[in-house]
Amino acid sequence: MKSLFFFIVLLAAQPSTAATLDPQAVERVANSSYWLRLLHFHGGKSDVDGKQFFLSPTGRKDAKAELLATIEAFEKGGLVGRDPQQLQHPQCAFPERRRFLREELKLELPKVDCPLYDAYRSRFRPEGTTLVFSAAYPYNPGSMFGHTFLRINSAQPDSDGKAQKKLDLLAHGLSYAASVTGGENSLLFIWNGLTGGFDGSFTVQSYYEKVNEYSNAESRDLWEYELDLNAEQTSRILDHVWELELNGTFDYFFFTDNCSYQILALLEIARPDWNLTQNWLHVIPSETLKRVLNVPGAVRAIKFRPSLYKKAVAKIKSLSPEQFNKYEAVIDGSNEAETDVSVLSAAISYFYYQKQKEHGYLPENEQSRFEKLLIQRSKVKEPEPAEPSVDETSRPDLGHYAYRLGTSGGLMKRGGTDSNYFQELQFRFAYHDLLNSDVGYTPFSEIIIGSATLRTVPKEKDLILEDFKLVSIVALSPWTKVEKPMSWKLLASYTSPKDLGCDFCKVVHIEGGAGLSAFLDEGAKSLSYILVKYQLEAGGGLPRKFRSNPGLEAGLLWNPTPPFKAELAAQLVTDIFSSTEEKFYSQYRFQLAQSFGKSIDLRAAFVQSLPHKNAALRHRESKLGINFYF
Amino acid sequence: MRTLLVLFVASFLPLAAFAAGDISPNAGSDNCGWGWKVTDKRSLFGTSTRGTTNSYTTPFALTTGTAGCEKHTIAKADAKGVEFVVQNYDTLRLEMAAGQGENLAALARTMGCSDSAVASFGSAVQGSYETVVGNGSRIEMFNNVKNVAARACTI
Numbered sequence: 001m002k003s004l005f006f007f008i009v010l011l012a013a014q015p016s017t018a019a020t021l022d023p024q025a026v027e028r029v030a031n032s033s034y035w036l037r038l039l040h041f042h043g044g045k046s047d048v049d050g051k052q053f054f055l056s057p058t059g060r061k062d063a064k065a066e067l068l069a070t071i072e073a074f075e076k077g078g079l080v081g082r083d084p085q086q087l088q089h090p091q092c093a094f095p096e097r098r099r100f101l102r103e104e105l106k107l108e109l110p111k112v113d114c115p116l117y118d119a120y121r122s123r124f125r126p127e128g129t130t131l132v133f134s135a136a137y138p139y140n141p142g143s144m145f146g147h148t149f150l151r152i153n154s155a156q157p158d159s160d161g162k163a164q165k166k167l168d169l170l171a172h173g174l175s176y177a178a179s180v181t182g183g184e185n186s187l188l189f190i191w192n193g194l195t196g197g198f199d200g201s202f203t204v205q206s207y208y209e210k211v212n213e214y215s216n217a218e219s220r221d222l223w224e225y226e227l228d229l230n231a232e233q234t235s236r237i238l239d240h241v242w243e244l245e246l247n248g249t250f251d252y253f254f255f256t257d258n259c260s261y262q263i264l265a266l267l268e269i270a271r272p273d274w275n276l277t278q279n280w281l282h283v284i285p286s287e288t289l290k291r292v293l294n295v296p297g298a299v300r301a302i303k304f305r306p307s308l309y310k311k312a313v314a315k316i317k318s319l320s321p322e323q324f325n326k327y328e329a330v331i332d333g334s335n336e337a338e339t340d341v342s343v344l345s346a347a348i349s350y351f352y353y354q355k356q357k358e359h360g361y362l363p364e365n366e367q368s369r370f371e372k373l374l375i376q377r378s379k380v381k382e383p384e385p386a387e388p389s390v391d392e393t394s395r396p397d398l399g400h401y402a403y404r405l406g407t408s409g410g411l412m413k414r415g416g417t418d419s420n421y422f423q424e425l426q427f428r429f430a431y432h433d434l435l436n437s438d439v440g441y442t443p444f445s446e447i448i449i450g451s452a453t454l455r456t457v458p459k460e461k462d463l464i465l466e467d468f469k470l471v472s473i474v475a476l477s478p479w480t481k482v483e484k485p486m487s488w489k490l491l492a493s494y495t496s497p498k499d500l501g502c503d504f505c506k507v508v509h510i511e512g513g514a515g516l517s518a519f520l521d522e523g524a525k526s527l528s529y530i531l532v533k534y535q536l537e538a539g540g541g542l543p544r545k546f547r548s549n550p551g552l553e554a555g556l557l558w559n560p561t562p563p564f565k566a567e568l569a570a571q572l573v574t575d576i577f578s579s580t581e582e583k584f585y586s587q588y589r590f591q592l593a594q595s596f597g598k599s600i601d602l603r604a605a606f607v608q609s610l611p612h613k614n615a616a617l618r619h620r621e622s623k624l625g626i627n628f629y630f
Numbered sequence: 631m632r633t634l635l636v637l638f639v640a641s642f643l644p645l646a647a648f649a650a651g652d653i654s655p656n657a658g659s660d661n662c663g664w665g666w667k668v669t670d671k672r673s674l675f676g677t678s679t680r681g682t683t684n685s686y687t688t689p690f691a692l693t694t695g696t697a698g699c700e701k702h703t704i705a706k707a708d709a710k711g712v713e714f715v716v717q718n719y720d721t722l723r724l725e726m727a728a729g730q731g732e733n734l735a736a737l738a739r740t741m742g743c744s745d746s747a748v749a750s751f752g753s754a755v756q757g758s759y760e761t762v763v764g765n766g767s768r769i770e771m772f773n774n775v776k777n778v779a780a781r782a783c784t785i
Contacts, residue, residue, distance in 0.1 A: 156739065165745050169736040208718055208736065216721070345728070352724055360720065377727040378759030384728050 015108035017075060022105075029104045030064035034272050038097055038240065039063055040265060042277070047257060047265075050249030052082045055090065070097055074109050081246050092117045093247055096239040096269070120242060123204070124172060126234035127155040128226065129270065131263070131299075132173070133289055134214040135221040135307075135394050136442050142178075142193060143220075144447055144473070145431065146285040146396065148260045149175035151207055151224065152234060168224075173210035174241060176202050176262040178252040193254040200252030200262065202245045211305065216356040219309035221394045225289070226301040233270040240269050256280070260288040267292065274298070284430060286396035286440060293397045306390040308356055312349040312482050314388040319346055333369045341382040347373055350482060393562065399440020400598045401629035404428040404451075408603065408625025412457075414501065415616040424466065424625070426453040434474060434557060435565045435593035435603065444517070444527050444557055446474035446489075464504065467495040476517040476529050476557075487517040487529055489553075497537070498609035498619040499585045505541025513553060520556075530554040535573055549573035549585070563595040584612035599629050708772070711740040715772040722771075723763060729756030741776060743783035754782040 056069030092114030513533025551573025725731025
């Protein structure tokens with residue numbers, strides 16, 4: 001009996017090979033959530049598009065076949081990989097699969113040398129992981145919603161073994177993005193980005209390169225969320241990224257299979273107890289951040305790196321009027337012997353910002369002024385002035401949620417007729433409008449994607465599609481002492497025009513405008529703007545079925561406290577094809593909004609649309625509503 | 631669905647006006663600009679070749695390098711420091727002029743400077759700023775900083 005017992009124990013303790021695998025164990029492991037995560041299975045098949053990621057011909061849909069093929073490849077050897085110049089033994093190509101299967105199934109595998117993999121791993125001494133969010137960059141549609149990536153933090157021991165202070169710049173940024181060759185602002189770029197025309201890939205760079213790129217060159221705020229991940233968990237991320245990058249490919253989809261989604265998938269590998277990738281209709285970076293933060297204890301600390309632009313503006317704003325005059329003289333080159341360290345620091349920030357923005361280029365005369373300025377600074381042996389405080393409202397996890405469902409009711413009136421009561425129901429896919437609280441978003445900006453409004457007029461028993469916005473973007477970038485940017489807007493919608501006297505006509509409406517905006521007050525609470533714009537409309541109810549309207553729009557946005565906003569705006573456009581007097585159309589609107597937390601706001605709006613000198617067609621409406629964000 | 635997508639893409643037409651121009655940086659007198667290559671046989675991984683937004687053309691595991699630096703022989707031990715100087719040239723000069731800063735501390739670390747010596751290293755570099763910066767050559771600046779570090783970091 002004893003020998004039978006020993007025999008059974010011996011059997012159980014034997015390492016397995018493909019030939020001796022216990023079928024029950026294989027079944028368990030093949031169906032385990034971790035194995036499915038390693039294969040990126042969602043809904044019964046893998047998200048990974050490249051076929052070299054699968055060692056079994058049916059691996060993309062059959063997790064068990066992939067498991068068996070993986071073990072067999074580990075034992076038999078061979079060369080695998082996506083790039084013919086970087087083929088490896090399967091054990092080297094799939095180090096995380098190897099670790100997991102070895103542990104779960106007690107595999108005994110032949111020893112293999114992995115020079116490529118070792119060289120990759122030797123770059124890191126992983127200690128922890130930080131999730132980094134870079135705020136939106138309005139000049140490139142691919143960056144309008146911001147970006148998330150990981151920072152792999154490495155332990156940096158001293159030469160005599162003592163651990164040193166962490167220097168973030170020497171850590172590594174791990175990012176997933178579309179591999180793009182060629183123009184980034186062409187329509188083809190947008191088309192490919194939306195429809196999976198680009199491959200996505202992971203890149204690893206020194207963190208200082210990411211800071212140079214985001215914080216300096218593009219002047220985007222960086223928010224660093226230190227995650228509750230230890231060295232071993234971070235190490236698994238590194239190994240799995242190796243598996244993905246050397247063997248697989250992903251089709252990059254801007255709205256779904258994008259940077260943020262892939263980061264969530266990596267975090268799910270590091271923390272099998274976190275569930276982050278389920279139930280996404282479309283993936284917005286700031287929303288993925290909120291989901292991570294909703295996991296109790298997921299984030300240990302939050303650090304803010306303000307953009308170069310914000311820092312430069314803050315430094316210059318903190319100068320006294322006298323100092324500011326000296327600063328201007330330094331900038332134009334007439335003051336070469338300044339000794340006030342605050343003035344010098346502000347002037348250096350100005351040139352530095354200009355140079356970083358242009359990827360290292362400054363015109364000749366400014367370059368030599370900058371050089372002289374640095375030499376002058378080196379002679380003033382005083383420490384840098386304390387960094388002035390910068391507004392921290394861009395922190396993405398504090399912002400309102402992206403989906404919106406709203407309802408409102410109001411009165412509308414045309415000309416001298418009676419007012420009619422109406423009700424509306426609205427659904428919006430994304431993202432942020434001019435009256436939303438700007439906490440967590442680029443201030444005074446608007447990005448609306450997919451917003452549909454239904455309106456019913458009970459008295460007339462009507463139910464109509466009042467408005468469908470495909471996309472609306474407004475970027476109001478105020479002029480400052482450092483920069484005079486352009487403000488612009490874009491709108492594409494299918495809507496009910498209010499200046500034609502018809503209740504059921506619809507037009508396709510496309511609009512674009514550019515201009516400038518500026519704060520009226522020092523506290524940056526009142527923004528005024530003016531835009532020159534052009535509208536194109538097409539629809540059956542229009543005279544000539546088509547309208548082409550150049551015009552002007554001007555407005556004032558008031559934001560005295562973060563959750564409260566008021567807007568007063570007017571536009572005047574003219575139909576260039578019309579020869580009658582009535583070719584001018586004006587519109588006035590006044591809106592108020594009060595936000596409560598991330599989920600609710602209340603709105604009030606009054607809009608008047610008026611074709612010139614045609615009081616009978618003047619249309620007015622006022623409404624009150626409530627919106628829910630989720 | 632396709633029509634919607636086409637309309638959506640078409641509505642971005644005005645943005646084509648913002649296409650970023652191709653401006654080359656002031657590359658310095660040794661023409662060793664944004665990227666570099668090491669003469670040693672071991673490959674070093676991904677350096678981004680342009681700094682914008684969320685898209686790259688960076689290979690993951692191969693050496694990349696742009697023209698100019700190959701004519702300099704860089705010892706492998708110096709590789710990290712040289713790359714740091716080249717990539718952060720302006721930021722470093724700014725911090726050296728001020729005698730302090732995050733990038734300066736990071737550079738000091740790559741040169742083996744201990745934390746306690748960083749402050750005096752910063753002052754030493756500030757004190758001989760013009761000599762250290764030299765005529766604009768990144769490699770020369772790296773070597774000059776290295777000499778300062780050799781004196782100021784041994785504390």
